[in-house]
Amino acid sequence: MRAHHRDGRSPEEHEEPSNSMARILVIDDHDTLREGMTVTLTRSGHTVSAVRGGADGLAAYRKAPFDLVVTDLKMDGMDGIAVTQALKALDAAAVVMVVTAFGTIETAVKAMQEGAYDFITKPFTPDVLRAKVDKGLELASTKRRVEKLEARTAAHDADAALSHGSLVGDSEPMLRLLTQAKKAAQSDATVLVRGESGTGKELIARMLHQQSPRREGPFVVVHCAALAETLLESELFGHERGSFTGAVKRKLGRFELADQGTLFLDEIGEIPHSVQTKLLRVLQEKEIQRVGGEETLKVDVRVVSATHRDLQAEVKAGRFREDLYYRLHIVPLTLPPLRERPEDIPALARHFVAKHAPRVNRRIQGLEEDTLRALARHAWPGNVRELENIVEQALVFAEGEQLTPADLPVHLTGGAPRMDAGLPVPHGDRPLPEILEDLERQLIARAYEKAAGVKTETARLLGIKTSALYYKLEKYGFLPKGTPPEEG
Ligand SMILES: Nc1ncnc2c1ncn2[C@@H]1O[C@H](COP(=O)(O)OP(=O)(O)OP(=O)(O)O)[C@@H](O)[C@H]1O
Ligand SMILES: [Mg+2]
Structure with missing residues (x-):
């Protein structure tokens, strides 16, 4: 049996900066208050940086993030709400507490809606400040741990997809493509994968899914070229029982099956006009209607499509809807031929x-x-x-x-x-x-x-x-x- 760490925590958890020595940023234009908070928090063992305004605070945070930020709400120039918004935009994991004057609770609530974790009402005693800061630091350390876990999982997935998985190639054109693909994977944008036959379009589509925030969700493939018009339609959107001869029971469409995940539409250049029109509507409305059904169903699906054709030429020739083309190729990725x-x-x-x-x-x-x-x-x-x-x-x-x-x-x-x-x-x-x-x-x-x-x-x-x-x-x-x- 392996020896357990005495206090039951893994050795790794001890690497986390302890809450009793955190880096804290104090933003307040009121000198006495700012100095008072600095003294209280420094005495508790923290490293405190104090600035007079939001702009200076943001500049400091940009240089090196803090474990916690305490900001006054009412300040000249940038107020506490703006500071909270900017910090959250800079670092979604930022932990912010706002300082309010009595009677401005509504503004404090607004700050919390922007992502502040708590507020403290003036006047306050050093003990109350310490207690609230401790609570915030607890939250910060949980966030860091989650972030680390997520990063580790993501790195593991990327590894699996790239090294043992499948995607081989470190030529310049491939590396360029992989960089674009990694960026695209992080976004929820619709991707169009182009490339000659056999260049690895499906492989890239799978990688996009595996490296995306939707990786826990399903990856659903539709080979558009393989299906006749009516079949393709019910494959994509599903059908209700009795909606056409042979529809003996309700069938869920691939869009529904791909909910919370990624739908890969392979050989999108082959879909007939009528289905193009329906597909466009689904992409715009983010809801589907099964064939023969009345009900509209919300779907949350990221679409990746692929084609070996020059879709733009297909648009010019009148075979592919231009509006659908623009919907699909928000992020184009082109696989270089071998x-x-x-x-x-x-x-x-x-x-x-x-x-x-x-x-x-x-x-x-x-x-x-x-x-x-x-x-x-x-x-x-x-x-x-x-x-x-x-x-x-x-x-x-x-x-x-x-x-x-x-x-x-x-x-x-x-x-x-x-x-x-x-x-x-x-x-x-x-x-x-x-x-x-x-x-x-x-x-x-x-x-x-x-x-x-x-x-x-x-x-x-x-x-x-x-x-x-x-x-x-x-x-x-x-x-x-x-x-x-x-x-x-
Ligand atoms: N970079 C790569 N590393 C490893 N295997 C690859 C790579 N590119 C393609 N392959 C393999 O080559 C085969 C063809 O790839 P894939 O099916 O993704 O191509 P495609 O562009 O979708 O082709 P088609 O247009 O013919 O459908 C697959 O077996 C795939 O695993
Ligand atoms: Mg393919």
């Missing part, structure tokens, strides 16, 4: 080896330098998702302890697929269909890359229909499932 941050490739590749090896091929420990070089030369039209797929596939083939260039698909290592070297020699443990699929995947990837991601051109190079290409791009993970064909 080809613009090749520095991230080695760390990502190692991350994916560590992520998939335990399941796919336990022998593999890492990647040879040459393998990393080959990966760095590729253009990655399918971005991080493509890299992840390639590493996972390579793991299936690999036989040594490190991934070698030979484990990579041939289009990555430069050579044209030659019958002798490029093709894996069947060794009985991989069936022919699997080998053929792999070959097909590699050929599609090469054509896709050569055509710089233009689907019609890729299909032409491969000699297949564009619709067939979409199917195959999705099958092999170059596109998310359910991607609707682009126009033109």
Whole structure:
């Protein structure tokens, strides 16, 4: 059994500045009173700074926060209410007590509404002042402890999301994005995540939630592209029983389910006009109506949406409502394509080896330098998702302890697929269909890359229909499932 601290408190709690030696700021323009309070509180063992006015007090607090502030209410210039407001704006955890004259209780109440914890009425004895200050310091130390706990939890969450969790990358463009994302996470603003397919939009959306004050609430995803118009509507807003054929019971919408949390609207560029209009109304009114329902329900939801499309171009083309666009992209975050941050490739590749090896091929420990070089030369039209797929596939083939260039698909290592070297020699443990699929995947990837991601051109190079290409791009993970064909 572990030894307990004698008084039952953890050693850490002793680090808290003791209430008997706190830093206190006294603000009063009345010399006698100010000096009297200073003497009383100094005798109690506190370190006291005394100033004549609110502006000086704020300046001092800005330099180094105090454990407690005692301010007179009625002063020339900045009065006690203004001081309280300013202090609270500066530091939400500031502990403020106001000094009132007899008969000004109403003003004191106003100060407490602004966040003062207590007031003291003139004239008062040193004992009353000491008692009230002690009460305030008690409160201050509780606040500090809570703040510390919260900071620790937040740091832990951020760690989980960034290091073991998932988000890998410390290239300049990624760091810039992460800084913006962290700031955005703290606010409740609506975020629009933009970026090509496979750049990590969903991952960022999850991080925004995990690092936000809503992290204890739900994170709810809607894949807008995957659902037909009427289904999407009832998915988002719910429906009442009998509101349409097949609505056999009441269904709660995702907005309701995301109450107090974050709603992630993936592929927002794909939602039909009618749903755009409803969505706009919900974002404006912060209330929903289930399909076929009368009742309006208040919802408290933070919306993060994502799209691989150029939404502004969609607005110009008349396919996306401009007013909704402005509602959604209050904070835009743009994920850089992988080809613009090749520095991230080695760390990502190692991350994916560590992520998939335990399941796919336990022998593999890492990647040879040459393998990393080959990966760095590729253009990655399918971005991080493509890299992840390639590493996972390579793991299936690999036989040594490190991934070698030979484990990579041939289009990555430069050579044209030659019958002798490029093709894996069947060794009985991989069936022919699997080998053929792999070959097909590699050929599609090469054509896709050569055509710089233009689907019609890729299909032409491969000699297949564009619709067939979409199917195959999705099958092999170059596109998310359910991607609707682009126009033109
Ligand atoms: N920076 C990163 N670190 C680690 N893994 C990543 C990173 N970016 C993306 N991934 C992984 O790549 C895959 C694709 O990411 P994600 O689904 O977030 O991309 P997306 O932009 O939403 O793609 P799509 O447009 O295809 O839906 C996921 O498995 C994700 O975990
Ligand atoms: Mg996605």
